[in-house]
Amino acid sequence: MAVKLKDLAQMEDKLVAGHGMCLGCGIPLIFKMILRATEDPIVVANATGCLEVCTTIFPRTAWNCMWVHSAFENAAATAAGVEAMFKALKNKGKIPADKKIKFLAVGGDGGTYDIGIQSLSGAMERGHDIVYVCYDNNVYANTGGQRSSATPLGASATTSPAGSKSPGKVQKKKDLTKILVAHNIPYVAQASPHRWQDLYNKAKKAFEVEGPAFLNVLCLCPTEWKYDESQGIKLAQLAADTCAWPLYEVENGKYKINYKPKEKKPVLEWLKPQGRFRHLFKEENAWMLEAIQKEVDRDWEDLNKLAEISGA
Amino acid sequence: MKATKILNGNQTIAEAVRQIDPDVIAAYPITPSTAIVEIIASFRADGLITGEFVCPESEHSAMSVCIGAASAGGRVMTATCSQGLALMWEMLYIAAGLRLPIVAAIANRALSAPINIHGDHSDTMGARDSGWIQIYSEDSQEAYDNFIQAFRIGEHPDVLTPVMVGFDGFIISHSAEVVQVEDDAAVKRFIGDFKPPYPLLDTNRKFTVGPIDFTDYYFEHKRNQIEGIENSPRVIEEVGKEFGRTFGRTYGFFEEYRTDDAEIGIVVMSSAAGTGKDAVDELRAEGKKIGLLKPRVFRPFPYRQIAEALKKMKAVAVLDRSSSPGAFGAPLFTEVRSALYDYEKRPKLVNYVYGLGGRDIKVEHFKEVAGKLEKIATTGKVDEMLGYLNLRE
Numbered sequence: 001m002a003v004k005l006k007d008l009a010q011m012e013d014k015l016v017a018g019h020g021m022c023l024g025c026g027i028p029l030i031f032k033m034i035l036r037a038t039e040d041p042i043v044v045a046n047a048t049g050c051l052e053v054c055t056t057i058f059p060r061t062a063w064n065c066m067w068v069h070s071a072f073e074n075a076a077a078t079a080a081g082v083e084a085m086f087k088a089l090k091n092k093g094k095i096p097a098d099k100k101i102k103f104l105a106v107g108g109d110g111g112t113y114d115i116g117i118q119s120l121s122g123a124m125e126r127g128h129d130i131v132y133v134c135y136d137n138n139v140y141a142n143t144g145g146q147r148s149s150a151t152p153l154g155a156s157a158t159t160s161p162a163g164s165k166s167p168g169k170v171q172k173k174k175d176l177t178k179i180l181v182a183h184n185i186p187y188v189a190q191a192s193p194h195r196w197q198d199l200y201n202k203a204k205k206a207f208e209v210e211g212p213a214f215l216n217v218l219c220l221c222p223t224e225w226k227y228d229e230s231q232g233i234k235l236a237q238l239a240a241d242t243c244a245w246p247l248y249e250v251e252n253g254k255y256k257i258n259y260k261p262k263e264k265k266p267v268l269e270w271l272k273p274q275g276r277f278r279h280l281f282k283e284e285n286a287w288m289l290e291a292i293q294k295e296v297d298r299d300w301e302d303l304n305k306l307a308e309i310s311g312a
Numbered sequence: 313m314k315a316t317k318i319l320n321g322n323q324t325i326a327e328a329v330r331q332i333d334p335d336v337i338a339a340y341p342i343t344p345s346t347a348i349v350e351i352i353a354s355f356r357a358d359g360l361i362t363g364e365f366v367c368p369e370s371e372h373s374a375m376s377v378c379i380g381a382a383s384a385g386g387r388v389m390t391a392t393c394s395q396g397l398a399l400m401w402e403m404l405y406i407a408a409g410l411r412l413p414i415v416a417a418i419a420n421r422a423l424s425a426p427i428n429i430h431g432d433h434s435d436t437m438g439a440r441d442s443g444w445i446q447i448y449s450e451d452s453q454e455a456y457d458n459f460i461q462a463f464r465i466g467e468h469p470d471v472l473t474p475v476m477v478g479f480d481g482f483i484i485s486h487s488a489e490v491v492q493v494e495d496d497a498a499v500k501r502f503i504g505d506f507k508p509p510y511p512l513l514d515t516n517r518k519f520t521v522g523p524i525d526f527t528d529y530y531f532e533h534k535r536n537q538i539e540g541i542e543n544s545p546r547v548i549e550e551v552g553k554e555f556g557r558t559f560g561r562t563y564g565f566f567e568e569y570r571t572d573d574a575e576i577g578i579v580v581m582s583s584a585a586g587t588g589k590d591a592v593d594e595l596r597a598e599g600k601k602i603g604l605l606k607p608r609v610f611r612p613f614p615y616r617q618i619a620e621a622l623k624k625m626k627a628v629a630v631l632d633r634s635s636s637p638g639a640f641g642a643p644l645f646t647e648v649r650s651a652l653y654d655y656e657k658r659p660k661l662v663n664y665v666y667g668l669g670g671r672d673i674k675v676e677h678f679k680e681v682a683g684k685l686e687k688i689a690t691t692g693k694v695d696e697m698l699g700y701l702n703l704r705e
Contacts, residue, residue, distance in 0.1 A: 041515035043512050052524070057524055057526065058525045058526075058529045058533075059529070061519075061520035063520050065515075066517075067521065068380065068522055069524075070376060070406050071402060071403065074376035074403070078376050078377070080366065081338065081366070081376065081383070082380040082381065082384040082512055082513070083380075084336045084364040084366050084380075084381050085336050085382075085386045086384060088362075088363050088386060089385075091364070092335065092363075094386075101513065118373070119369070119373045122368050122370070123373075125369070126367070126368075
């Protein structure tokens, strides 16, 4: 059953206009969609980061639903606490047994891949009925563009800058999605804002599933990726078409690839429009381009094998 | 039913937890407070408590779960100490800043390095500016009584401030004592219901908890927070009196022991006060005019009342079970000394650090201090402001 954009447009926004996010930022696109994927009331627990800072500058708020922020590394634990209280008050008869609330924990790649991975892992293992969404813009954007463990191989970031002796970040991006799969939770998926229907469906599944669910969403960041902000959605499409950011889901351990490009494009098509990869197109860094392509190819192949084993 | 039991500090706290049945308990095991968590888990397993018991993967997450749960709206507690409390540090300030009346039981323990599992006050003293109310207990009975009162104090609408209740690791946490455990229903009645003003689970409303303040609001919000703890002395007194009317044991900001005509005095908190009282009795029997003051509430610091209690003495020693390297004396000393600053007539003050890492303090050490105080009282001279007790130097 495909959702219609017309119907989604009728729904009330839970993240409203007036926030201070950058022109072309992927965050509002992602969350306006995700927050539409349930009709139940939502409590959002937000890690410190772009989304939190840009939406809640006191005395204003862009949140049209219950929202809490406590710190950077603990959105999962904070959401877990809210959910635990919900369960407790239901057990004690202080909240009606049929009352439904969804709990959404949100963090960027800094708050999720790096400083928050322990808290996230703990909450997932404990089986709280929460949905964790990572908006992965590959960088600590809130503090001005430092590398994270989600920064891709070869990208220039302020703490892994390209220089005469450096091709940018020399480490490969951490595969967080697979780490979450290893938690054996009911639902894990990767999505991207350019395929809004896929994103909506995944968020819906994540909300509906009983127990923890995790979404890793590629998040456009014109400020730190350094591209023409009017071209963001096309760029996200290129991430999927080059298989640099494959769209897939793992439901009860079964892998399913949700988008297979008819013709897999060379990864440089994804890299080229972005200033953070500009140095890779210098002659001396040609080896790095090759290395990146190799990594993407291998990962894509592995993912296909996993999907095949899963019978999808 | 009301009963006299033989329990150690951890068991008394667990008994209080069973009676209070907080809505959410999130705690991580750490020596010497581990048993609290284990007993709570067994209570949950046997259906003796109905609240949610969450076992997070660290103390940082334990306090984060407490913060999420308290923001959701309900009664929340944890138990920890030492490195665990240190790992919570960041979140302690946030719990206080968000005005969440979480209660923490702390089996006071030394901080690394060197790693040491025994009792001292370095952990909670380090958290003294975190915005939490701090109450210290001399024995298991006080730990039980203070823990129950902590909920009433923190949850008061004029206070809304988290509370930590300290009792000395091992010395109290692991020593069996005779404890009066009150009737379950009476404790529940005393505690009453807690109605948090801004529960996230009330989804008919919409609000934002924990937004970002810039230079234009942060200061005002911090001032509001300070007002909460400034409002607490009245509540601490009222709750202490009501506890006395209900259960027969009345509490104030501190306990005075034989201070009426005392010319010299010793200020000491927690378990060492028990030993101190024995020393005072022996010295009184020898005709020495000595008394002891045992602070119970360290935050908010009852500076006026303590100064009034000490001002007539000639010499006072403040005993600290923690140090503040490089400071003008250890934490309790600097507070007491500041409190007396405005008095023209005030005692000479000295500071002794004792018992770090669980080092024993005995009657003989109190007597050693008393001897020094007598000399100071006679000569009016302080040779050494800061000393160490029972230390090889």
